[in-house]
Amino acid sequence: MGIPTLISTTTASNAATVSITSGIDSTYDEYMFVLTDINPATDAVKLTFQCSIDGGTNYNVTMTSTYFRASHKEDDSDTDFGYETGQDIAQGTGFMPLMDGNGNGADESCAGILHLFSPSSTTYVKHWYARIQGTTAGNNRSGDHYTAGYFNDADDDINAIQFKMTSGNLDGVVQMYGIA
Numbered sequence: 001m002g003i004p005t006l007i008s009t010t011t012a013s014n015a016a017t018v019s020i021t022s023g024i025d026s027t028y029d030e031y032m033f034v035l036t037d038i039n040p041a042t043d044a045v046k047l048t049f050q051c052s053i054d055g056g057t058n059y060n061v062t063m064t065s066t067y068f069r070a071s072h073k074e075d076d077s078d079t080d081f082g083y084e085t086g087q088d089i090a091q092g093t094g095f096m097p098l099m100d101g102n103g104n105g106a107d108e109s110c111a112g113i114l115h116l117f118s119p120s121s122t123t124y125v126k127h128w129y130a131r132i133q134g135t136t137a138g139n140n141r142s143g144d145h146y147t148a149g150y151f152n153d154a155d156d157d158i159n160a161i162q163f164k165m166t167s168g169n170l171d172g173v174v175q176m177y178g179i180a
Contacts, residue, residue, distance in 0.1 A: 004032060004177035011173050014041060017164040018174045021056035024159050026120035028178030032113060033161065035132070035174055039109040040102050042168030044137035047102055047110060048095035049163045051119075051126075051151055056160035060093040065149030067097060074140035091152065095164065098130050099145045102165070103137030109172070110134025112145075119158035126151040126158050 112132030
């Protein structure tokens with residue numbers, strides 16, 4: 001990995017979305033989005049993301065993705081690890097879940113990193129992967145969520161990204177870095 005350069009910081013307070021509509025261009029081959037203390041207003045929702053090729057007017061780039069997680073209950077009564085078949089996208093344009101079941105308590109926020117590669121390529125699809133850690137609503141389960149995929153558009157530049165919950169608003173910080 002190269003050296004990260006901070007491009008922008010967005011602080012959300014009871015916001016419907018966090019949209020970054022500038023700074024994603026051909027300057028860097030990799031962009032890293034650091035999500036800190038993301039906390040939904042609504043309990044048991046999904047943190048999601050999608051990208052745009054028109055500066056943020058529409059967030060609907062066709063993608064294929066995968067989702068798996070490992071989790072452990074706080075009282076040590078249960079653990080799990082597995083592929084989450086209902087969370088992936090197969091050549092769809094919807095928002096991709098990064099974490100499922102995010103609780104809205106002060107001790108249920110989530111944090112993690114999403115990497116986006118070569119968003120300005122007009123030759124290849126745009127690959128991405130993320131790792132998000134958080135606590136699910138109501139069952140005190142700490143989860144490590146792994147997602148990855150690609151945007152199936154080799155012709156257009158990805159130039160904006162949006163994060164949102166499946167329902168309700170959110171608090172938190174999203175920092176965008178370029179990796180040289």
